Amino acid sequence: MDTIIARKTNKNKYLLIALPIILLFGYFVFTSATKKRSLTIKRAEITIKTVENDFFEDFMSFQAKAVPLNSMLVNIIEGGAVQEIFVENGDRVIKGQPLARLYNPNAELAYMQQETAIIEQINNLNKAKLDLRNQELNLAKDLIAIEHDYLDAKNLYDLNKKLFEQEILAKNEWEKTKENYRFQKERMNIIKQSVKKEKLANQIQIGQLNQSIAIMNKSLDILRANKQHFLITAPISGRLSSFEPILGKTYSQNTSIGFIDDMKGYKLIADVDEFYLDKIAEKQKGTVSFDNKTIEVQITKVIPEIKSGRFQVELDFVSSEKLDLKQGLSFGVKLNLSEKTKTKVLSKGSFYEETNGKWIFVVNGNKAERRAIKLGRENPLYYEVLGGLKADEKVITSSYKDYKQIELLDIQE
Template identity: 25%
Template sequence: MRSIKLSLAIAGAILLIAVVVASIIRGSSTAAVEVKTAQAEERIFEDKVLTTGRIEAFRRAEVVAPFPARLLSLKVKDGDYVAAGQLLGVLDTDEMEKRLGETRAALAVAEAELAQAQTPAALEVTQAEAALKEAEAQFQDARRKLERYRSLFEQGAVPEADLEAAETEYVKAEANRQSAEARLTALQKSHDEKIRVLQARVEQARVAVDNARQEAAKGRLTAPIGGVVLTTAREGTFLQPGTIILTISDRNSLQVVAEVSEQDVRGIAAGQEAEIHWAGSPGKTLPAKVSRVSPAVTRSNIHETENVVRVYLDMERNDILPGATVDVVIHRVKPRKSLLIPNEALLDEGKTKTVFVVEGNLARKRTVTVGRSNELYTEILDGLKPGAAVVINPKNIKDGQPVRKIQAGAKASD
């Protein structure tokens, strides 16, 4: 009995030794992996885009050459403020004035022809009207006489020859009346048609004079709106129609046109606050607000080799001149306190975002809910607590794998 107990004790000791040895062997086969970590911390988080832009005006007007002419003089220069209607410059209008003189002469001729046609024609019509009136009176007399003679003839008071004479007189009077009516109608028609033609010529001549006068008046260049003069042509230059002489920008409606890279434009939206910095006012920050984002990518006006998206910002009136280049800071996320981890600690698994947290000597996988990201850090809304040590670049780490921290990463900072 004693020998049996001794044998069992020896067997148990051997089994215990085997388990310990196996554990040691197993532990040596899963050696801890060295990892870099960073601490999740609550710090100030912000997301901003730094870029450049140009001051432009919502409302602007171009003054162009209305006809081929030489620019005789300019009354303004770049940077001048002008009021609406103010004289800006004068073009050579010799040709326009010559044309105006020609049209005025043509109008005088047309008016004279009309007056000449109206006087004799009106006299002829008046005479024809008088002749018709006289013929009508003779016709009425002949009609009454014929009626009287018919009655007398029936009574036997006059011979048949007298009745026939009355009838002949009536027919003749009626023919005279019809002839007078026809003559008056013909004269009136001819007169009216001739007058209409001549009146039309007069009206055309007046329109030509008005047009020539307006063209000549365009030689005096006036400001269509009030604002700042941006560009001007040179005095003495011969200008073709449509050539821009100067541009006027309304300083009461300034906007900033910022150029943002395709990568940075994501997250920029109307209503976001921004800051404008201008070299002309060092140290001064001007507030602005995003009004709209262009829906298309275009070539940069400032750096011609780059493709950019234009972002438009409203700003209050100030001393910046239209055309000035400015530095722009757009706040996609204004400064706020958040739990942050480095972007390199985050794994993107489609709809799921995960991190590895070092707990003891093991890496544990955690699913997290994220907020916004900037160029360095990502907000953690759920899934981590402050102080958690997250693994940097954990692509080859598995859940539960032994790890050993070799270097503490930089803390999340503002």
């Protein structure tokens, strides 16, 4: 009996050949997909720091400048050209001391005209007051004459009454005497009332005139005082600063040409980034270095108005020790925001700009591997490490600008 022999097809043959190729290709695809992206760098191009267990102090630092506790502007009250300068910037001056003299012929002429007009008004008011006094005097003279006529009429009345009763005086003469007496009596009473009212009215007018004259005299005093403003004097005693008038230059009214510092102490003023607005409050303490000594300062005022991303704070020196400071002297202020605490800390570096503190390259020998981390508070020197790193581990803290998509770094010497 014949044996049936199965024929091998080309299909099975091709399958046997393709299978190893497919498996090999799949292996390469898998390894490529799972292989970490790496980059070779030189050690000299990076900065390596060690994670440390240390005291973390939440503080901030900023620059502040010294300014006097109290200053007063030197203002030009009446504009004019600088004619004379008597002192120099930085000089110590006393209150009332001449600093400079201005010249303004138009203003001086206007003052003279105003002064003349005021004096003329005062003279007119005084003349009106004198007229009222003369009027009172004339009324008094008239009253005396009227009282004299009344007394004559009364005496004649008394005499003629007796004569008429004795039937010596005729009746028509007696009637004339009675009528004259009545007339003089009523006349005197009316004049007395008129004089009384006139005196009262005159007193009111004279009081008003006196009040007007007093106002005019006060205006005249002010005007004469204003004429003296062409001579600029020191409003307080102290030291001149920013005082730089120029001979011949014309300055307008209410222009400031300098300051006078009262030399009774200094304070610090600083512009601080708005990021710290919620972290800074009055009575917080800090330190500055001056003359190789650490001096304590305290925040006395926080001005929360934001200008160009910054706000202003004022600080005073806590110590009563007198410091030989000068206006504009710059200080580096270290302001404490919390107490010191023991924790893991990491030196600050440029890596944070690309990672936002979410990952970092951890160095192990000649390799550096990307690792997720968690950072907490920060100060100008350190970050607080909350997770992902152990003490004594080394990390790269320089810029990651070229490593954003890299997971493994090969470090070459």
